[in-house]
Amino acid sequence: MSFQPVVPLSGYVGWRFLERTFDAQQTAFSESQPITRATDYFRENIGNVRTAEDLVSDRQLLSVALGAYGLDDDIDNRFFIRKILEDGTIDDDALANRLADNRYAEFSRAFGFGDQPVPRTSQTSFVDDVVARFEARQFERAVGEQDNDLRLAMNVSTGLSDILNRNSTPTGQWFSVMGNAPLRNVFETALGLPSSIASIDLDQQLEVFQDRSRTVLGTDDLSVLADPAEQEKLIRLFLVRAEAAEVSVSSGASAALTLLQSAPQVIA
Incomplete structure (x- = not known):
């Protein structure tokens, strides 16, 4: 069962409401079935991943990995993501370093496939960090569907x-x-x-x-x-x-609509 965030108001008033209810809402969201299913699978299987190819070949693992860094929309760009991971971030000409959006560099650096001899996928602290990030980013995404x-x-x-x-x-x-x-x-x-x-x-x-x-x-x-x-x-x-x-923008559109509605009708 999926938990939908409660966002009854917009703007800064909505933000203040979200701040007051954040802990309870985030916990409920993280404990919902779709999120726990995804994070449980990640915890159980990410330790077997040794290469960037291993990661991009498993859509469920890749979904959590990308989602943790707000890169969900790249789930089908497997070759691109593999290149990002394999290049790492040490060399100035690495693909992640040449992109305007620095989230790719953060993502590549975190997994370490191109930056160190052994990736961080077997480290408990790393797994915990990715899961926490994924839960937070997915809650943000769910809120974003409303505002x-x-x-x-x-x-x-x-x-x-x-x-x-x-x-x-x-x-x-x-x-x-x-x-x-x-x-x-x-x-x-x-x-x-x-x-x-x-x-x-x-x-x-x-x-x-x-x-x-x-x-x-x-x-x-x-x-x-x-x-x-x-x-x-x-x-x-x-x-x-x-x-x-x-x-x-809304007022401008409303004014334009009012003018159109009040204009004399032209009969052909």
């Missing part, structure tokens, strides 16, 4: 944590945010930036993000956002501005 803005907000903490743990320089951290599609969406909206900013030079984008962050958030130091209170400010800004944008 995608809330799903993006839920990803902020883990997404930032991964970036801060992997990058030691402020510039590297910002480039990682810019290359992480869900996080970039949150920052663009919270900072009041248009999506068209992606069309300009990367170094210029970096300057714009940092300048706007100093103006709006009071800092361009992403490590400051490791503080839950600072993350909450970012999420509040994102949700309030996202909801305002939706209202604006």
Whole structure:
């Protein structure tokens, strides 16, 4: 039996409701039959996986592995995922390092097929981490089916944590945010930036993000956002501005419909 998250409200009010009920809802979701079936299978079989080919050949294992890193949509791209895993992340020209979305590098690095002599698939701590990530990402996905803005907000903490743990320089951290599609969406909206900013030079984008962050958030130091209170400010800004944008679009569409309905009918 599948547990459907309860999301009765949208925007920041909906976020506050989700925060209050998060633990209970996440637990119920993780204990639902589809999730336990997937995670039990993963725990029982991932230890037998020694190569990237082993992983991509088992759809059930691959589903959990990809789902843990928010890459569910690549389940049918087996050759691509195998290449991501086998290349690893040590070499600059590794496929994962050449992709704008840094979730692929995080995924490849975590399994270790291309980075170390023995993959991490037999390590208990690694298995526990993947399962926990899978449960969290699938809950976010289920919430996103009702409200995608809330799903993006839920990803902020883990997404930032991964970036801060992997990058030691402020510039590297910002480039990682810019290359992480869900996080970039949150920052663009919270900072009041248009999506068209992606069309300009990367170094210029970096300057714009940092300048706007100093103006709006009071800092361009992403490590400051490791503080839950600072993350909450970012999420509040994102949700309030996202909801305002939706209202604006909806109001515009409503006004256009009203004008069309009130216009004189032309009889042929």
